[in-house]
Amino acid sequence: MELSQVLHADSAQLQIFDSALCGLSPTVMTIEEHKSLFKNIVSGDMPEVGEVKLSFERLVRDAEPIKAELKKFKVAELEAMNGPMFRKENKPQLINSVYARLMNDYGFLTVRDGCLSISGYGDDARTIGIRKRLASLTAADLEFRREKANAQIAEHKAKIDKIKNAISNPTTKEDFETLVKYKGEESLTPDQRILRDELVAAEMKAKLESAQLAKAQVDGVKVDTEVEIIKTQHTRDHYDLFVVRFSNRVSPDEFKQLLASAKKLGGWYSSYQASGAIPGFQFKVESDAESFKAICRGDTVNTSNKIIGAIEEKKSTAVERLRVMAERLHISGSAALNQTRKTNTHRRAMQASRTEGVARELIALANTMQNIANAIESGAAKHLDKLRDRAQVEMFIRFIKNAKSDEILSTSSGYAEQLKREGEPATLATIEYVKFPDYSAYGYNLSPVIKALRQRPGMVRLADRVQKMIPADNQDNVKLRIPAELAEEVFAKLGSAKDQVCPMSWLLAHERRERLQKMGITSIEQLRAACREFLEFQGDAPKVDKAVQLERALVGAKVGIDFFPTPKHVAREMVQMSGLSDCLHRNPEALEPQAGNGNIAEAIRETGVEPDVAEISSQLREILEAKKFNLVAWDFLEYNTKQYDFIFANPPFGNNADIMHTRHAYSLLKENGVLTTIVGEGAFFRSGATESNFRNWLDEIGAEITQLPDGTFNDHTLLATTNTNARIVKIIKRVSADN
Secondary structure: OOHHHHHHOOHHHHHHHHHHHHHOOOOOOOHHHHHHHHHHHHHOOOOOHHHHHHHHHHHHHOHHHHHHHHOOOOHHHHHHHHOHHHOOOOHHHHHHHHHHHHHHHHHHOOOOOOOOOOOOOHHHHHHHHHHHHHOOOOHHHHHHHHHHHHHHHHHHHHHHHHHHHHHHOOOOHHHHHHHHHHHOHHHOOHHHHHHHHHHHHHHHHHHHHHHHHHOOEEOOOOOOOOEEEEEEEOOOOOOEEEEEEEOOOOOHHHHHHHHHHHHHOOOEEEOOOHHHOOOEEEEOOHHHHHHHHHHHOOOOEEOHHHHHHHHHHHHHHHHHHHHHHHHHHHHHHHHHHOOOOOOOOHHHHHHHHHHHHHHHHHHHHHHHHHHHHHHHHHOOOOOOOOOOOHHHHHHHHHHHHHHHHHHHHHHOOOHHHHHHOOOOOOOHHHHHHOOOOOEEEEHHHHHHHHHHHHOOOOOHHHHHHHHOOOOOOOOOOOEEEEOHHHHHHHHHHHHHHHHHHOOHHHHHHHHHHHHHHHOOOOOHHHHHHHHHHHHHHOOOOOOOOHHHHHHHHHOOOOOOOOOOOOOHHHHHHHHHHHOHHHHHHHOOOEEEOOOOOOHHHHHHHOOOOOOEEEOOOHHHHHHHHHOOOEEEEOOHHHOOOOOEEEEEEOOOOHHHHHHHHHHHHHHOEEEEEEEEEEEEHHHHOOOOHHHHHHHHHHHHHOOEEEEOOOOHHHOOOOOOOOOOOEEEEEEEOOOOOOO
């Protein structure tokens, strides 16, 4: 103890000093020894009161060695020992602060409630003040400190356990806030993101509904005049009206309050008195007029039932409106989809595909609106219950399409994979890429905005705030995110001029934010939850016929060998003249070689018989596979695996290929089998040996020959056309006359 301390100490302090001198250990005090003493107090291995006092005296005596020990600690360790208040101190200051905290530990042993209060400044004053307090230290004080410390430890442990539980298994909004605080938003699993969005959306929706119901309480406005209700009719529209009139005038302030109350009840004030009209507060429902009369007596009226009824009425109207729009869209889309179109040129084929694509989208939109209407009516729509029109539905479709594009861009290994994934349907994982409409813009987009603001009186400061959004080193290809509050203020100040100077992306974002706000959606969590629900209710479009797509892709291209499809009416005529329909009871087997795009095969299928087909062109084979025909061969002339009851053909005509194919088809017929084939006109008038022999052969076997009208293959509904004329040849394979 310093001499100055002894001279300034009172008798109690000197008594401590004297007793301390008697048992003071010569061993230098350490920080670990100090910690051990207080650990024992907390654990219940309670030291004697005198031992505590001696420990303090050693701490005072060995101040310099202890500070030297503290000097070995790193700054971060000293800051941790001191707490967040001392983060900006240098190392010497931190050492002094830690030493002061060690001394204060003894002082707090004497404090039951409140703070440790010591007069004066510096270590000397702290030493005198704590000595004085330790003079009255008792075992009960140490026990109280133990209980309090253990309570704090238990409380801290409970807090840590709560944090651990929140991180390992978050179930509430608060849990997710904790998880994001300690682990970051990127640590959330897909399921956790979904649950978090649902919790946030539910809370915000509950707040909105509570705010609506809070308006249900209409305070009374007691007026010093008589009030009467007069039943009358609207002078123009002739519906019943209930007018509340006062015998005397009320003050302007009272009138304002009464008018606000009347509006909450669905009423209004009218001063019109021509044609027998009665001026006063007007109500369509008598009960509302009675409630207003009660307000005028000073009574408080609750209109929650009226608000709930109005909400239900709006919901019912919305459901009906969505259904009517859906029906109109479905009719329009179906009519466009089923319309007959010419597809005989590449341009016509592509135009037909585009038109039908739009029609499918209309039908999908109609199905979506119908599904949402049903969900709103049944109560299944939690986040889309305030959806009211087609524009909102199309907005959600766009949100999800944009999200899908971003998902493909982010998760594809390269451009080739991106192209391959085009048309991939959206999933729940897609919704993670949904973005809330924001007011981002490039620096050059903001120049017209800033210029327009500077030209208007009183808007220079606003222009300066927008200007500050552009960094000094801004590059034109870097998008800037503008705070929504600032952009909305710009919109409000510019008025109609915003359409000329604001970026188009701002106008679109503003429009979408307004639509979302009408639905009560103001956060990204709500938007994601609504998009997931939308995905659940999104209607399907009629499936695209892959075969039709493949056929149209071939229009205008050279395909196969002399590929000219059979007109569908000719194909049906061939099947009919063959007698196939009369033999169905025998389960006949049929074949179409050179099947092309399958027009004849489809006519066979219409009878209930599934034909085998052969086709050498890989492009045409793909169409036949899409139509689910059974392909048995590539080159028909090399096919001899099976015999058939019926064969139908439209072979290529060039180089007498039709003659070769007809003879080979005949060889594949069963006994009494029927071949119905198309043969080019040249086989019947050319004088070559092949043609002559073919004509003689047809005569020998009794072939039936039917001339097709000129221009039969020039039908503009076909994938490819020709002016070549042809005939239908029907042959029945009879083994012998006796048979």
